[in-house]
Amino acid sequence: MSGDPIARPEPLSLVAEQRAAANTAASALTHGHPSSATPPAVTLEGVQVSFGDHVAVRNVTLAIPARQVTALIGPSGCGKTTLLRAINRLHDHTGGSVEGSIKLGDIDVYGADTRPELIRRRIGMVFQRPNPFPAMSVFENVVSGLRFNGVRGRALLRDAAESALHHAALWDTVKDRLNQPAVGLSGGQQQRLCIARALAVEPEVLLMDEPCSALDPIATAKIENLITRLAADVTIVLVTHNMFQAARVSDQAAVFLLGEDRVGELVEAGATDELFHEPKNPRTRDYVAGRVG
Amino acid sequence: MTVASALSRRGLVRAAAQRSLTRRRITGRLAQALCAVAAVASVAPLVALLYYTISRGAQVLSWSFLVNAPTPPGIPGGGISTAITGSAEIVGLALVIAIPIALLAALFLFERSGRLAAALRFSADVLAGVPSIIIGIFAYALLVLPLHAFSNLAAAFALAVLMLPIMIRADEEAMRTIALDLWEAGIALGARRGRVARSVVLRGALPDLVTGNLLAIARAVGETAPLLFTLATPVAAMTLLIYTDGTQAFPIAQETAWGTALVLLAFVLLLSVAAKIAAWRISRRAR
Amino acid sequence: MSSDTTGVLPREGVAVSGVRAALLQKRTRLGEHAYTVVRWGGAAVFAAVVVALLISVAGSSSQALTRSGVGFLWSGTWNPAAGEYGAGILVVGTLLTTAVAMVIVVPIGLGTAAFLSELAPGWLAGPLSTLIGLLAAVPSIVVGLWGLIVLTPIFANQVEPFLASMPLLGWLFRGEAYGPSVLLASVVLAVMTLPTMVALSRTALAAVPVADREAALALGATRWQAVRKAVIPAARSGIQAAVTLAVGRAMGESIAVAMVIGNRPALPTSLTAPGATLGSAIVNQFAEASPGLGTSSVIALGAVLLLLTVAVNAGGQALLRSGGGHRAGTAGALR
Numbered sequence: 001m002s003g004d005p006i007a008r009p010e011p012l013s014l015v016a017e018q019r020a021a022a023n024t025a026a027s028a029l030t031h032g033h034p035s036s037a038t039p040p041a042v043t044l045e046g047v048q049v050s051f052g053d054h055v056a057v058r059n060v061t062l063a064i065p066a067r068q069v070t071a072l073i074g075p076s077g078c079g080k081t082t083l084l085r086a087i088n089r090l091h092d093h094t095g096g097s098v099e100g101s102i103k104l105g106d107i108d109v110y111g112a113d114t115r116p117e118l119i120r121r122r123i124g125m126v127f128q129r130p131n132p133f134p135a136m137s138v139f140e141n142v143v144s145g146l147r148f149n150g151v152r153g154r155a156l157l158r159d160a161a162e163s164a165l166h167h168a169a170l171w172d173t174v175k176d177r178l179n180q181p182a183v184g185l186s187g188g189q190q191q192r193l194c195i196a197r198a199l200a201v202e203p204e205v206l207l208m209d210e211p212c213s214a215l216d217p218i219a220t221a222k223i224e225n226l227i228t229r230l231a232a233d234v235t236i237v238l239v240t241h242n243m244f245q246a247a248r249v250s251d252q253a254a255v256f257l258l259g260e261d262r263v264g265e266l267v268e269a270g271a272t273d274e275l276f277h278e279p280k281n282p283r284t285r286d287y288v289a290g291r292v293g
Numbered sequence: 294m295t296v297a298s299a300l301s302r303r304g305l306v307r308a309a310a311q312r313s314l315t316r317r318r319i320t321g322r323l324a325q326a327l328c329a330v331a332a333v334a335s336v337a338p339l340v341a342l343l344y345y346t347i348s349r350g351a352q353v354l355s356w357s358f359l360v361n362a363p364t365p366p367g368i369p370g371g372g373i374s375t376a377i378t379g380s381a382e383i384v385g386l387a388l389v390i391a392i393p394i395a396l397l398a399a400l401f402l403f404e405r406s407g408r409l410a411a412a413l414r415f416s417a418d419v420l421a422g423v424p425s426i427i428i429g430i431f432a433y434a435l436l437v438l439p440l441h442a443f444s445n446l447a448a449a450f451a452l453a454v455l456m457l458p459i460m461i462r463a464d465e466e467a468m469r470t471i472a473l474d475l476w477e478a479g480i481a482l483g484a485r486r487g488r489v490a491r492s493v494v495l496r497g498a499l500p501d502l503v504t505g506n507l508l509a510i511a512r513a514v515g516e517t518a519p520l521l522f523t524l525a526t527p528v529a530a531m532t533l534l535i536y537t538d539g540t541q542a543f544p545i546a547q548e549t550a551w552g553t554a555l556v557l558l559a560f561v562l563l564l565s566v567a568a569k570i571a572a573w574r575i576s577r578r579a580r
Numbered sequence: 581m582s583s584d585t586t587g588v589l590p591r592e593g594v595a596v597s598g599v600r601a602a603l604l605q606k607r608t609r610l611g612e613h614a615y616t617v618v619r620w621g622g623a624a625v626f627a628a629v630v631v632a633l634l635i636s637v638a639g640s641s642s643q644a645l646t647r648s649g650v651g652f653l654w655s656g657t658w659n660p661a662a663g664e665y666g667a668g669i670l671v672v673g674t675l676l677t678t679a680v681a682m683v684i685v686v687p688i689g690l691g692t693a694a695f696l697s698e699l700a701p702g703w704l705a706g707p708l709s710t711l712i713g714l715l716a717a718v719p720s721i722v723v724g725l726w727g728l729i730v731l732t733p734i735f736a737n738q739v740e741p742f743l744a745s746m747p748l749l750g751w752l753f754r755g756e757a758y759g760p761s762v763l764l765a766s767v768v769l770a771v772m773t774l775p776t777m778v779a780l781s782r783t784a785l786a787a788v789p790v791a792d793r794e795a796a797l798a799l800g801a802t803r804w805q806a807v808r809k810a811v812i813p814a815a816r817s818g819i820q821a822a823v824t825l826a827v828g829r830a831m832g833e834s835i836a837v838a839m840v841i842g843n844r845p846a847l848p849t850s851l852t853a854p855g856a857t858l859g860s861a862i863v864n865q866f867a868e869a870s871p872g873l874g875t876s877s878v879i880a881l882g883a884v885l886l887l888l889t890v891a892v893n894a895g896g897q898a899l900l901r902s903g904g905g906h907r908a909g910t911a912g913a914l915r
Contacts, residue, residue, distance in 0.1 A: 090794060117317070121310050121800030131791040135813035144809070145799035150313025151306055160302060194795070201310075201799055202303040310800060321804030325699050331691030332700070332708060335778055338771040339715040345730050346722060397622020404619070413623060415897070416630050422825070422893035423886065424832025426862055427637065430882040434636035454629055461626065515719025517835045521863065532721045539725045540839060547729060554722045565717040569710065 039105070041066040041205050041235035042087060042123075047100035049079065049086045056082040057264035060100070062254055064205070069227060069236045071246035071272070074256035074287070079264030080239045081128075083256075084207050087237070088123040089116045104205070121149055123205045124198035124234075129214045130190035132182035132197070139178040141193055145201040160200050167233075168196035169226055188219025195226065205235045212245070224249050243288065247276055255284050343558075350555025353548045359556070363528050366545075373553050379445075379529040383520075384513050386449035391456045392506065396495075398457075399464030403476075403494070414462075421458040428454050429519035436523070443525040451519035456509040463505025467498040500575055507568035511561045531557050641880030643873060667858065667884050669845050673762070674857040674888070676848070677837065678830045680766035681773060686823060688770075689777030690812075696778070697785040698807045709782065716775035724836035727768040732759045732840065735767075740852045755850035760842030763851040765860075768836050773826040780825060780900075784818025785811055817899055824896030832889045834859025858885040 040063035048058040057079025064070050072080040085091045086098045089109060102109040109119055132141045142161040143151075151157065161178075165171040170192040174185070182193060191211060198206060208227070212220040227236060227249050240246050246253050253276075254269035268281040279285045361372030398417075402410050432451035437443055468476075476494050495502070517532040524530060527537035531553050539550035692712065696705045736759045743753040743763075753763070788811045796806035812819070834857075842854025843864045856864075862881050869875045 088798060090798060093794075093797070115314060117314060117800045117802055118310060120798055121306075125794075125798040127791060127795065127798075129791065131789070131795045133792060133795065133810055133814070135816060144796070145801075146306065146309075148796065148799050148801040148805050148809070149306065149310040150317065151309045156302075156305070160306075163302075197795075197799070202306045317802045317805060321802040324804045324808070325695075328691040328695035328699055331688045332695040332712075334688050335692040335712045335715075335774055336708065338774070339711060339718070341730075342715075342718055342722065342726055345726055394622050394625050397619055398626045399622075401619045401623040413627065417626070418897050419890055419894055420630060420633075422828050422832075422889060422897075423633075424834060424859065424889055426832070426834040426859055427882050427886050427889075428633075430640070430862075430879055431633045431636055434640040434879065435632065438640070454633070457626060457629065511717055515717075515721065517719070517721040518863065521866065532719060535721050535725055536835065536839075539721075539728060550725055551729075554725055557719060558722055561717055561719060562714065565714060 038066045040064055041105070042237070043101075043103040044083075044087075045101045045103075047083070047086065047098065047102060049082050049091060049096065049098050051082075051094060051096040055263050056096075057256065057266075058259075060266045062266060062269055064235060064237055065252060066235050067231055067233070068251040069231045069238060069249055071250035071253040072237065072239045072256060073241065073243060073246045073253055074264070074267075075258070076241055077264070078256040078258050080256050081209050082264075084125075084209055084237065084239050087205075088120050088125055088207055090120075090125065092116060121145070121201050122203055123207060124201065124203035126191070126194050126198055126206065126208045126211045128210045130187060130194050132185075132190050132193050134181070134183050136182060137179045138174050138182050138185070138193060141182045142196050142200050145197055149201060161196075164196040164200040167199050167230065168192045169222065170196055186219075188215050188222060191215060191219070191223060192226070195223075195230075199230075199234070203234060205237065206230065208236060208238045210239055210241065212240075212242075220245075243276075247272060255281075255287060257283055257287060346551065346555050346558050349548070349551040350553075350558075353552035354555060358552055371549075373528075373531070373534060373549065373556070375528045376531045376534045376553060377556065380514060380531045383445055383448045383530060384452060384510065386445065387452035387456060387513060388510065390449060390453040391460055391509075394453075395457055395460035395464055395506075396502075398461045399468060400494070402461070402465045403468045414465075417458040417461050420454075421462070424518075425455055425516050426518035426521075429522035432519060433522035443523055445524070445529070447523035448520050448530070451523055452513040452516060455516060455519065456506075456513050459509040459512065460506055463509065464498075464502055467501030467505055468494055470498075470501065500571065504568050504571040504575065507564055507571070511564040511568070514564075515557065515561050637879065637883050637886060641876055641883045643876035644880040645883075667881055669847065670856055670858045670861050670881060671884065671888075672847065673841075673845070673855045674831055674859070674885075676855070677762055677766045677769055677841070677857055678827055680763065680851065681769035681830050682823065682827060684766065684770040685773050685777050685826060689774055689822070689826070690781055690819065692778045693781035693785055694807055694812070697782050698811065699803070709778070712778050713775055715771070716779075720772060720833060720836045723768060723772055724839035727764060727836060728839045731764060731767070735759070735761065735764050744852070751850075753850055753852050755853050757852040760840055760854045761852045762841065762848050762855040765837045765841040765855070765857070766851075768840055769830045769833055772833055772836065773830050776829055777822050777826045780822030781815075781819050784815040784822060787818060788814045817902065821896050821899035824892060824899055828889050828892040828896055831892065832859060832885065834863050838863035858882075858888075 042064040044060050044062045044064075047060040049056050060083060072083065074080055082091065082096075085094075087102055087109065091098060098110060104119065104122060107119075108114060133144060136144060139161055142164055143157045146157055146160055151160075162171065165174065170189065173189060174193075177184075182190065185193060191214075195206075195211075212223050215223070224245065227238065230236060231251075238246070238250060250272045252270065253272045255267045255275065256264050257267050259265045267287075268275065268279060268284040270280075275284065276288055279288055358372045359377065360374055362374050363376075364371035398413070402414060428451050431454065432447050436447035436450055475497050515532060517536050520530050520533045521536070524533055527533045535550045535553050535557065538546040538553070541547070696709050700708065736757055740753055740757040740761070740763065744750050744757070746753075792810045792814055793806050796810040797803075801809070837857055838860040841856060841860050843856055843860060844854040845856040845861060848855040858881050862878055862885070866875075866878050869878045
């Protein structure tokens with residue numbers, strides 16, 4: 001495996017440094033000051049994603065800051081989900097193509113030396129409809145990602161599962177029914193289970209594709225709370241067509257709208273507060289005011 | 294849970310993911326290769342069957358083989374014409390019996406829902422799974438034993454019973470796919486049910502009905518076991534002829550068996566392919 | 581005369597004129613009743629056929645069954661010459677050949693289904709699966725002929741000696757090997773049930789939602805890991821249905837087996853020895869059975885076979901129908 005750019009582990013001291021910086025950034029944000037101290041977790045430059053001949057979204061240049069919640073908002077059909085799926089290379093399986101550059105830190109996600117399986121461990125995903133594996137129990141679902149990645153040892157798996165379930169605010173609910181089928185949980189619980197499953201493999205980035213759209217308001221509120229807490233450890237990219245959700249939950253937002261030729265494009269990106277109250281682009285203003293989309 | 298243990302777990306997972314990747318990829322490629330081998334193994338029998346049937350049957354096949362009647366053993370120039378016409382007669386008779394009953398039963402299922410219809414559907418599915426030899430015994434017990442005589446009618450009856458469940462399900466399927474909204478529109482406008490059924494449902498679903506029944510015909514032509522119990526002489530049908538001649542030790546008899554097998558196989562495969570093409574064209578139109 | 585009704589109905593000219601014609605017909609109670617009677621008639625005839633089947637098979641086997649009682653089922657001797665009729669040994673033969681056939685069919689069928697559904701490129705999967713499906717159309721007599729004339733010498737001279745020399749499993753294949761054998765019959769059964777297994781398994785695998793596969797991939801699984809751990813387990817009940825229905829088909833196959841199994845109703849000492857199954861015994865014994873008890877006993881074998889296959893097929897159909905209801909909706913149990 002010589003020359004594998006993902007092979008270098010981060011030294012512990014650097015990690016601690018990054019966390020301290022992130023914490024400062026987070027506290028700065030609550031006072032409305034964006035931080036430029038940490039490098040972005042994911043960088044997109046000139047990205048265009050197509051299905052065969054049909055272009056879904058084009059010319060996206062965006063920096064996703066680390067350990068914050070970035071929302072991709074806009075009406076449906078603008079390519080937000082397609083873009084998201086291009087970030088963790090899930091788009092590979094749809095027979096489409098991706099142009100431009102997507103980087104996780106320094107690593108080119110689509111580089112010739114890059115292994116999709118390793119990228120997908122580092123960039124996790126939560127889908128629109130909860131999709132726990134139906135043939136597995138709650139516990140098996142949570143540790144399924146670890147098992148896929150070759151992690152063994154019952155004690156380690158148990159600890160990881162407990163930690164992930166705590167992070168997903170699900171531990172108390174399921175701690176007595178870890179061995180029961182996962183499909184027996186309610187919709188909101190299943191979605192939190194999927195979040196726990198994604199967290200268990202220790203990703204750096206978590207992509208969430210309209211995670212609350214199939215859920216009722218109470219379950220939605222629980223997950224929105226969760227998202228804000230999770231951002232302390234994991235960079236979150238959230239696709240949502242609900243502007244209010246974006247306003248509640250995200251630190252930075254990017255607006256996507258349909259161009260003239262029915263191709264999605266990035267219209268404006270910036271701190272959420274600024275975007276909603278003082279948008280620079282007239283199209284953003286129209287969208288935020290509800291006049292468009 | 295301390296920060297340190299959380300961080301070490303992160304490193305552990307990362308290391309395990311990298312370390313296991315090569316092994317996982319190799320295992321995956323191996324498994325995919327094995328599956329491809331399995332797929333080849335699934336096609337191999339058909340290829341082998343075609344190869345042997347064609348190569349051995351073609352040696353005997355000729356116009357006179359098809360057109361001449363069988364001659365007593367030792368006398369050259371015989372053919373299998375009686376077997377071919379016999380099979381055609383029996384299957385034709387079976388169709389005359391089965392098609393109307395299947396259509397009516399399918400109309401019944403199409404219109405009604407509820408436990409009676411569900412029971413009927415379930416028993417059709419179960420009957421479809423009954424081995425053909427049992428159906429042969431049934432025809433024997435019903436038509437041969439009491440009359441003390443083998444007959445084409447008994448054979449046709451057996452084949453009809455064989456085809457009935459397949460045709461009923463195929464007919465109902467055709468009606469549901471094609472004609473359901475037409476039927477409801479007709480009924481909603483106040484037309485008489487029988488009339489709507491005839492004018493709208495059957496005419497609209499006709500192509501699908503024909504297709505579904507083609508496969509049933511293909512299956513009936515190829516059956517041997519029911520004929521064993523209902524027919525007197527092997528030359529009365531192709532499949533029976535293959536069985537009787539094929540199990541004899543004489544090369545000439547075996548040659549005849551191969552020739553007949555080739556004719557039968559060609560007919561059945563052509564019918565199946567035609568049915569598939571027709572079904573594909575219909576589904577394309579529906580889209 | 582304008583067609584006022586065309587706005588309501590879809591494009592088909594035939595349908596429109598058909599409905600118009602139906603509407604213009606005078607509505608008579610008699611006509612309506614006649615149609616209903618005729619429909620019920622069709623259903624009734626079918627029901628009558630099913631019932632008649634059961635009664636006639638049961639009736640004709642009554643002579644044999646009343647003589648031996650329920651012991652007929654497991655009495656181990658089938659020796660018409662000695663007047664002894666017992667189905668037991670034949671049931672064993674049926675189960676044995678079916679089991680060996682399944683050992684061959686299930687891995688190959690499942691692997692093929694996985695290949696077609698998950699791993700093959702799009703342009704290959706369609707034609708390939710059609711080709712495999714064509715095998716199902718081949719009449720069993722042709723498969724039997726091929727097995728008898730082509731496979732028997734190959735098995736006797738090459739395959740069986742090779743298998744007998746295998747290190748671990750060789751003992752299964754040692755013993756007399758002059759051609760017709762349980763093994764050959766099992767292979768023929770495997771060839772005949774393979775299309776069923778492949779088609780049903782493929783349907784089961786394709787029915788697994790894409791979301792399950794993507795969930796596995798999104799965690800860092802390789803494609804094969806996703807198939808093995810996420811897709812196949814989710815398709816479990818569909819695959820069980822496929823196996824069950826293949827078993828039912830194998831148990832009922834008679835002609836092809838009769839031609840290659842050697843017609844010896846005794847416990848085979850190895851897989852290469854001749855044997856007999858219910859189906860093969862019926863085929864082989866019917867012509868020579870003495871009228872009365874002999875014929876009745878052969879028919880009674882049919883009754884036993886009917887019971888077996890109906891039970892298995894009903895189970896398989898039930899599995900097929902219940903297969904879909906795995907995934908609870910998002911409004912599952914109480915929060």
